[in-house]
Each structure stands twice: as C-alpha cells, then as structure tokens.
Amino acid sequence: xxxxFRHCRIATCDERSQVFERGAVLTRDGVIEWVGEESxxxxxxxxxxxIELAGRWLTPGLVDCHTHLVFAGQRASEFARRTAGASxxxxxxxxxxxLSTVRAxxxxxxxxxxxxxxxxxxxxLAEGVxxxxxxxGYGLEVATxxxxxxxxxxxxxxxxxxxxxxLLAAHAVPPEFTTRADDYVDLVCREWLPALRASCDSVDAYxxxxxxxxxxxxxxxxxxxxxxxxxxxxxxxxxxxxxSQVAARHGALSCDHLEYATEADAAALARAGTVAVMLPVxxxxxxxxQRPPISAFRRQGVPLxxxxxxxxxxxxxxxxxxxxxxxxxxxxxxSAEVLLGVTRHxxxxxxxxxxxxxxxxxxxxxxxxWSIDSPDELGYWAGFNPCSMVVKEGxxxxxxxx
Ligand SMILES: [Zn+2]
Numbered sequence: 001x002x003x004x005f006r007h008c009r010i011a012t013c014d015e016r017s018q019v020f021e022r023g024a025v026l027t028r029d030g031v032i033e034w035v036g037e038e039s040x041x042x043x044x045x046x047x048x049x050x051i052e053l054a055g056r057w058l059t060p061g062l063v064d065c066h067t068h069l070v071f072a073g074q075r076a077s078e079f080a081r082r083t084a085g086a087s088x089x090x091x092x093x094x095x096x097x098x099l100s101t102v103r104a105x106x107x108x109x110x111x112x113x114x115x116x117x118x119x120x121x122x123x124x125l126a127e128g129v130x131x132x133x134x135x136x137g138y139g140l141e142v143a144t145x146x147x148x149x150x151x152x153x154x155x156x157x158x159x160x161x162x163x164x165x166x167l168l169a170a171h172a173v174p175p176e177f178t179t180r181a182d183d184y185v186d187l188v189c190r191e192w193l194p195a196l197r198a199s200c201d202s203v204d205a206y207x208x209x210x211x212x213x214x215x216x217x218x219x220x221x222x223x224x225x226x227x228x229x230x231x232x233x234x235x236x237x238x239x240x241x242x243x244s245q246v247a248a249r250h251g252a253l254s255c256d257h258l259e260y261a262t263e264a265d266a267a268a269l270a271r272a273g274t275v276a277v278m279l280p281v282x283x284x285x286x287x288x289x290q291r292p293p294i295s296a297f298r299r300q301g302v303p304l305x306x307x308x309x310x311x312x313x314x315x316x317x318x319x320x321x322x323x324x325x326x327x328x329x330x331x332x333x334x335s336a337e338v339l340l341g342v343t344r345h346x347x348x349x350x351x352x353x354x355x356x357x358x359x360x361x362x363x364x365x366x367x368x369x370w371s372i373d374s375p376d377e378l379g380y381w382a383g384f385n386p387c388s389m390v391v392k393e394g395x396x397x398x399x400x401x402x
Contacts, residue, residue: 001048003027003394004040008053011375013060013343014358015039016206027365030393035359053369061130061366063346064320065359066256066277066307069120070151071138072113073104074311088286088340091324101312105138113151120310121155128368129386132161135204138167141194145169146308149199160392164391167196170205170212170220185216190224197227205241206234214242221250230351236260254349259288263296270300275349277305280326294331305349306341325377338379367391371402374396
C-alpha cells in the first residue's frame, strides 16, 4: 500500500531539521519511502491513496519518553496538602506519596488498572503522540511489577501506539523493607531483573534522599547492564545526590528531571551521549524553585527532551502539549528545542532513534498533523490542542475538527 500525504508544510526533525513549505511524504506499508518538496516527487508514481492536507503542518508523531500512566486511584488530597504548604518529601516520609499509589495499585485487578489507565493514554494519543514510555514502580513486589508491565503492553496492543515499557522497581523502598533498602536492592538485582528481563525495554531508578542512593542505583544499573538492558534514571530532582554521574557511567539512555544538576553533571551526560529529559509539569505541580541548568546543557551539547511525567503525585495530567508549553515558559526552551524534545531526542531517550521521531526514508510513518500557522504554536497554546490528524505506521488513526 503506497500512500501520498500531500499539500502540507513539513518539519522533518531529522539530523538537518529540514522544513518543506510545499511538502509531500510517501509511505509504503507503514514506512516512510520519500519526503521532500512536492515538486520533486518521483515521476511515474501511482499511489493507492492520496491524503490532501490543505496546507497544514506535518511533524513526526510525538514521543512521550517519561510517563507513569499505569496506576490506580489518585492523590488529590495530597495536592490539597501541598497547596496548603506541605512538601512532597514530608508527605513521602509520612507514608504518603508513591506508597499511597502502591497500595491502590496492588489492590487493583488487571482490568481495573487497564480501565483507569486507558483514558490517560487516549488523552496523549489525541495530541499526536504515537510512542509512549510507561514505567512500573507502583507494585514494589515482583508480581505487581510484572502486572504493571503486562498492562502497559496490553494498552499498546489495543491502541495505535508504540509502548516502551520500563521496569522501575527501585522507585521507593517498599513497606516490607523499611530500613532495609539495601536488602531490597539485592532482591531486585538478584531475582527480579532476571525474572522480568523479557517483559521490559529498559530499567529505571529514583535516585534521591527519599528514594535510593547513588550507590544503590549503581548496583541496579550494573545488574541491568549485565543482562543487556539499557538504563535511565530519575536524578537530581529535589537535591544533588550524584545520580547523573552514575547514569553517565553506565551509558544511560536518559537522565530525567535534573533541576539540581551541575555543569560537571552536564559534561558527563554529554560525554555519555545521555539525553536530559525535562519534566516541567512536576516542577510546576511541586512549586519547585530550582530550574534545571539549561544553559549548561546547551554549552555541553546535551540533547534535551521534554516529557509529560504523567503520574498521580507530582505531575497529575496527561498532556505532552502542556509540558511543551511549560518547558518554554518555565525553563526557557525555544520552540525548536521543545519540538526536537518530543520527537528525535525523545526517540533517542528510548533507544528508538533511527526508527521513530523523525521524518526520513526508512523510518516508521508516524505523523501528527496540526492546524497551526507555524511550529512556534507548539508549546505556545496552554490547554488547547491543535492536532487535527494522527497517522500511525501509514494509517490515519485519528481525525479531529480543529
Ligand atoms: Zn517520573
């Protein structure tokens, strides 16, 4: 099946960040075959189908490279406590925070988890998102961690989306191991990682005073790498405890949050080729004051991505467009940086560079079509979605009237 998408303006987000003002894309069986100015279309072409885009903008399908969207329940009462002055760390130390979602998730059936998570995924898909990373980490017992990964895969099977599943067993110290975090890390390394190796695409950990130390994350990563699994890390969100240096040493795909990262951390990430993932919705919802060192990342040449961080505690919501807006307004990213941050760089953060996240021959034909005058409008609107069509592997999977 050959499909021609024509009469569109195209931002390729490829290595050259090309723009075609009177562009066209040709796809064959879900893969991009050709992209360029329409005047240069290969001669003698007989597409099976032509899709007329009336001058709208076409970008790669967006990639949300950091979410916790599979969970049960919500934490609105904690949000109320935080707006009244309590801190995230105080609530976590009192047994709330992540552990309160762990209790709800353990108690939920697979069907309940699916039913509660589905609308969040669908909210992202309506914004042109065609690839989503989903973490476990609300089980903290091997059966529930496995269940979360299974639910993430089932969501992928029932929607037109590519799911990247991440094992985040080192998210919080489970209640069964209070004061025995090292024993828990031993168990994860020795038994859970080998058991869940085939169920996940990468391994994550939360490196923070209220979670795991840099030395403990180092052990989790060594065990993951020994099994051939790539790693990523929640690092330097609320303080600097040395996580990004550990992540860089293990060649992590991404290092996420990074509000308290230093110039030396940025240099280490650049050397390792690690993507720095900005999560401005969490920064906003926690009313943090410390901004990530964007100028150090730019100086050192660290690729920047932007993600929703969809989770019930620090980033309640399921909008990558809102995260893009906040990355621009709160962190000062440019519109070009946020667009690359949700396309090529986000794909790289998932180890999917060269497969998704750009418009170039040989890549999957995942596109978002926008009713906008310029890509500057991506990350400009807050609470408004200008996505009018989503294409997954060459097939139109969603159309919206905007
Ligand atoms: Zn997270």
